[in-house]
Each structure stands twice: as structure tokens, then as C-alpha cells.
Amino acid sequence: MNPRMHNARFAVFLCGCAAFLNLYATQSILPAFAESFQVSARQAGWSITVTTLAVAVTAPFVGRLTGRFEQRTVIAVAALLLALPTLLTAYVDSFAELLVWRFVEGMLIPVVFAT
DSSP: OOHHHHHHHHHHHHHHHHHHHHHHTTGGGHHHHHHHTTOOHHHHTHHHHHHHHHHHHHHHHHHHHHTTSOHHHHHHHHHHHHHHHHHHGGGOSSHHHHHHHHHHHHHHHHHHHHO
């Protein structure tokens, strides 16, 4: 395998890792969410569930929607768009707002890994 192809495969692998990292990123800080937003640990778990649900709802449609564009462009744009709701979760005022941004993340994650 030539080095250029190896680098391209490694870059795609890293994009997939970054997408899945976003999916489960809140798992280790669920107790902090529960304390900060004054919700139960069980309710804090919705920060993962809502993202996973959005992935499940969006993933079946991604191939049809992204098939018209160049894969590298789609992955790059989706990764950049994924950074926006991820950043906005740091500035939420309520747990409901956090769940909204986590849902948006879940809608963008399949675009990165399914493309």
C-alpha cells in the first residue's frame, strides 16, 4: 500500500473516532451533570441516550443525502459542523438545552462515520 493511501485511511479512521468520541463523551461526567443541573443520575444519562437516538434516526438517511457530494468534502464539513453544537453544550443554561445540542450532535455524527 502506498503511503498516500495509508494516510488517507488513517485520516478516515481518526474522523470516525472523533465522531464516536462525541457520542459517549458525557459518560464520564454524568455525576457532574446531575449535580450542576440538579437532576438525577438517571436523568443525566439522557445526555447519551438522546445523542444515540438521534444517530439511530439519522443514520439510515445519510447515505442517500451525502452520496451526491465528494466524500472528503462531506466528512470535513460534517466534522466542522459537529464542532459547533459540541462547543455550544459548554454554554448551556439548562439540562433541556444541553439535550437539544446533544441531539443535534447525534444528527451530525452519522454524516461523519457513514459517509
